[in-house]
Amino acid sequence: MVPSVILTAFVLVLPVELPDKxxxxxxxxxxxxxxxxxxxxxxxxxxxxxxxxxxxxxxxSLLPEALVSGVVAVLFVVGAVLLWRSAAEGPEDADDAAAREQTSFLRAAAISFGVLFAAEWGDLSQLATAGLAARYEEPLSVFLGSWAALLVVSGLAAFLGRKLADRLPVAVIRRVAAGLFALFAVVAVVETVRTLAG
Structure with missing residues (x-):
């Protein structure tokens, strides 16, 4: 485990997920x-x-180094553009649900698992996590940092509820996340050029 990689994954994924669906x-x-x-x-x-x-x-990361850093750069550029463009859209819509249902712990957990597992496919946090895993070749550290960021977001949402959603400066969070993605894209482009030149 590499603490700096854990922190990098955490810092990159957290602002991406705060205004996310x-x-x-x-x-x-x-x-x-x-x-x-x-x-x-x-x-x-x-x-x-x-x-x-x-x-x-x-x-x-098993592919040639220049190809990997080029793909990682593209992943981060796509993420930066999508985040920047979505900054003005506001939070993603979420229908207000009815009063709390009386249901078993296991059933509520299973429904929550199914909804989030389906919603997360192709998400920006997945792109960021895959890109970081390819870049750093520290899968456990990337896993821990990314998962910790997602746990913080889901914990805030589950335990603090609606009060949190009303106070999130969504546009600012998305622009900060876009800046982080762009920064990582620049680093990956520099690595690609350095690998091709070397």
Whole structure:
């Protein structure tokens, strides 16, 4: 484990997920079910999604170094552009749910897992995680940092509820995240050029 890689993954993924659909999906689930089973299901879904993204990024790292850094640069550029363009759109819509349902812990956790597992495919946090896994070749560190960021976001959504959503400066968060993606894209481009020149 490399603490700097864990921190890098955490810092990159956290602002991407704050204004994301998964935050608002978790908020909606927390209005229907108790917070603990929602958090349990969501945390499990995130863990599996991060493991898949790290595996994809690790497989990507088996390719030639210049190709990997070029692909990583493209992933981060795409992420930066998408985040910047979405900054003016405001938070993603989330329907207000009815009053909390009386249901078992396992059922509420399973529903939360299913909703978030389906929602997370192709998400920017997955792109970032795969890119970091390919760049650093530290899959466990990337996994821990990314998953920790996702746990913080889902924990805030599940346990603090609607109050959090009303106070998030979504446009600022998305622009900061876009800046981080752009910075990582520049680093990857420099590495690509250095590899090709060397």
């Amino acid at each position: 998964t935050l608002f999906a978790t908020l909606v689930l927390a209005t229907r079910f108790p917070a603990l089973p929602v958090f349990t299901g969501v945390a499990t879904a995130f863990g599996l999604q991060v493991a898949i993204a790290v595996t994809a990024g690790s497989l990507l």
